[in-house]
Amino acid sequence: MKKIIVIILIFFFNTVFSQNNIVRGKITHGKKSLQNCNIYVANTILGTVSDQDGNFELVLKKSNIPIKIIFSHVGYQEYYVEDTFENLTSKAISVTLVEINNLNEIVIFSDKKVKAGYISGLSALDLITTPTALGDAMTAISTSLPGNQIDPNDGRFFVRGGDHYETKIFINDLNVHTPFNTNGPSLPNRGRFSPFLFDGIAFSAGGFEAEYGRALSSVLLMNTKPSPVKNETELSIKSVGLDAGISRILTKNISLTGTLDYTHLGPYRAIFPSRYKWNEDYNTLASEIGTIINLKNGFFKSYNKYDQTRLDYDRNDFGFGRIINTRIYEKNFYSNNSLNLTFNDTFKFYSGLVYSNNQRDIYGIFSDQDNSFVTDKLLHFKARGEYNFHDIKLKLKVGLEHFFNTYYINYVDHFTSNQFINKTDTNTSSSFMDVELKISNKLMLKTGIRNDYTDRLNENVYSPRVRLNYEIIPNLTISPYYGVYNQSPQNGHLIFDFEKNLKSERAFQQGLNVFWNKDKRLIYVDAYKKEYKNLVKYDFAANGTSPSNFNNLGKGYANGVDVFFWDRKSIDNFEYRLSYTYIDAKRDYEDYPGLSYPGFYSKHNASVVTKYWAEKIRSLISISYIYSSGNPYTNPNKTGFNNSFTKPYNSLNLSYSYLLSNNLFIYSSISNILDFSNIASYDYTRNPNTDGVYEEQEILPSSDQFFFIGMFYKFGGTKQIKNKINEINN
Template identity: 30%
Template structure:
């Protein structure tokens, strides 16, 4: 009997506990009242709980007393918690879950923007994409020309976007405008960009409708974000190619320095060139990068570079067949860019500040006449961002920046100089109104002393999620730009030039496939117009006529883009098509006409394949651009002369190997493999009686190089580096 007593007491205690349990029941739904089956519902801090059935209903018992915290979770929805009183035998709870705001299911602003970073759902291109694209030459701008909305203009550098000239696109690094993103301009010879793609963790190419944070660009901005510090690796990187040799040393992932010497003599000794060099292009550059996480909440980035380049080319004089003139160029460029970022209040507040300085001088001798080009820019910038809403998905930011710019042109007895100070203020908010609807609303104001004018530019973007993988976006706004310096030298009573953008976009991303189509309309107002008695097509001419802001124009059309990284194992291909209808009355045009830098049809196909067995990437690119219009010297009718279409087929290959613990890449490229004789335009003699074709420097090019890391820490790239 004594042995049975404890067992009896235990059973009595168990029964009393069971009789004291409370039943919790209810239903789990979304915000529209639709049932959510298989949701997990439980009492926080206990094992009491259940899973909702097909109708969203649940029921379970708990032995907790007085109060309890009910928790619920469901994939794709925000966690739910609610405190309840256990004062009845049966307690009913109604649970409504809100759809989670995350990168997988939240709508994103896409109209007018191609992202190339790892931070958003709409990833398009990454640094590795850029350097492995045939025909791109590992140049950021050249590869961007293979995306919809832009086109390749072979006789000058820059991004030409949707009927806009190169001067209408600005390059921005960490929020700071780059005064000289390309090497110094040479007549009819396009120049590369100054920066390597692997400097940046992301690239956003705007085809219009861009954020209120940026301005002074009628058409687009190329946004580049430098990499963050990710490791403490140290080591050397050596590279050599047909254009030069270079070395970079990185110390603990924080500080890196590089030197590079270029000389194109070996290259042009192997291929036939359409250019006659009296002195082969050669130069020296060095750079220093500091990237440090000062605290867990703050970081500092500093980048500085110095380049010194020179060349001498014998150009056709366009006066008589066979006559030439010397064009001597000596360029020195200094560029520094520093940014500091700190977040506080658990990351809800973010302060970003920046300071940049650039100084560029070109010493020129043109046909025996001395001339100089010089420019200098100092910029300071500060932006404060406040994150709010579920998962801090929404934000509001406000900022300001100031620019001090000095430009000048000296040619014989002419000495033109200009000092411009302009300041801006902007505010912008990005709201996730629902998981399916997002909006970005911005306002930007600018003032410049050079024309003593101010402007206010409203901008808006909306995006709506039409399905699990698809969405539509709309963007509209006003975009101002100060007139080009050659006009301001002679007339500082001009006003801002203006472009109004309207963009409609549809995009679907599913199973590593992307389809995107975008329609646009761009209206130009207050363009600078020069009144002359005849039309001179020389793009390097200096204004001679009276100027005002009576110019106008439009650009409209649509783009298509498809990319597939799924269908072919280890394969990746994309194709783009752009249709453009545009006319303008501006510069010294005598009537409204299609600009000479605009083509109606642009088409490109890019294919890449990784051959796993031999560790080699191969790629091919085909580009087709319909003929651009040209107009005869002194024409009054402005009837276009269309050039033949531009076509190019290019190949690239890179072989990856580890040699004694060091990561080595051998790379090669062949551009315009069929040596098609593309023509980019015409130049005329002074009397207009003779016309000369503008052709590429080389019809067919090939390029070889090697890059090697001499540190085991750096011998193999991280997966994140390849992905980003």
């Protein structure tokens, strides 16, 4: 009996003590309650978020010095309360946040933001539940945001007439050198990073700042998640593999996250066969570890990932007239480390360091007897300072960065007994400056310039940018812009440029952007004109594998319009996104005989994504449709280069998420539910038949449809899965 009384007393005192450590309150804007407001104690990892009614509870640690609690919500001015521990826990706090003028930042929905010239708004759950994504963040972006030429048979970004290498991807403002896994012919490339890793995503198809350089067409900015406020564990069992993740608070200021992921398509192929014979189906093993250290004036983030990919399959090459065996063994290590310091409301400092090491051992790409071993290493250092001159409403950002890139290749063609071994080192030193001047409450000037010196090219280039944001009426902003963009040639080109003739490729882009955002509705229209100069050209030898005579005589153009509409207001628990891209683009580059449509070009690209949260059956239902007007290819039975087009690409896709409990949900998706017969391209015999005709064969995707099902379970954390799903509709 005494033991029971002691247990009851301990429980009572612990309950009273914990209650006395809690600060409670409500956050509003006018009469509106603010959901998902970030509330945290300065210089610690203690934090929480407000619920759908704006209420919150925050556990404090007793302190003899004043405690500063910060209230942060995108679209509203940051607010803080600083008081003693006793005063904060003795009564409820009422906080009213004030909206920020649109010209300071454009708010799309809830806690999702962009700056002028960027499209954002996709959370991790948005990405994973987009039916076209099939669990891949990069695919969700490339098939549902404007500016992209949809090419599901490739999977990489082709933006505004630009090739895939013209898009640069940044994590925590640092370069991602190899964002996609390597794949064989007729297989789509998949992104290397999990969508659940990221807290914010912004995509720009043009007009981005000078800070993000060495990109001709577009940039994708992604930020990793902040410190967890509670320990949590996530497990998932999928039709293509398993993965697990943990988040742990180690000390008051240090947190740790880790994941382990294994993907293998072998069991899936046993049920849903492929058009290819798989000797070893596509499989990856990946591990991630990250840490966040909160400092007195900021925080340090470190994210590290290692993954290895293997595949081995046989495909029928109609041109060679035989089966070709393709094997790929890839290892990739990526380490991203950044330091963010805020000294006051006038000055911020950032520095970061990235190391990337990618090794690829590839067999059977050009023929059934070739082997290519590649090592691609990058070291990227960056530092910048941000100054805010409040009296003249001027923001200044200046920075320096350096890229060390080493590329090595050992290529053997066993059919011809030719071997090619070479290595190239490329060092680029860069500086940049971005200026933002608020001329009035309705007019803002953004301008910047970037300088890059590359020793391998022996070249110094400048890239100026300018944008004017003018708020015509409340919620409607018009932005004319102009920019010059420079990018070093691809490593695959530099390695063969023995005479060192190559210089930077260039693009000149101008456009007019109209942005309207009100009451969870958004309209984005961007008309642009782009001119390419100094594109890389070369000649091929008779065997088709030895390029030579490299130069910068290539050119091209791209004109078009991007349209995006997002509505989350008209119907309760329902949202839809409409995206359309029209483009007219030609280029003369690589071994093209003249100005022609590039192989990735499609004039019309459109997508529709719909999502409905059915509360009564605890389900999220999503339907999407993507359309592409077809890609050019060369039919040798006709005159000219890229003289024909494939038939349009169509795919209607469905996904269904069922919430079994607040910690467990099942996600399933089916691509191309109407079973459209989509053709990637055509292949032809090397020589004509007796009638003088080159025989034709369709190049089809490895499978017409893809089925995915996964079960996701979460232990702990501050947000239940139901609340995360509800964020899609709020």
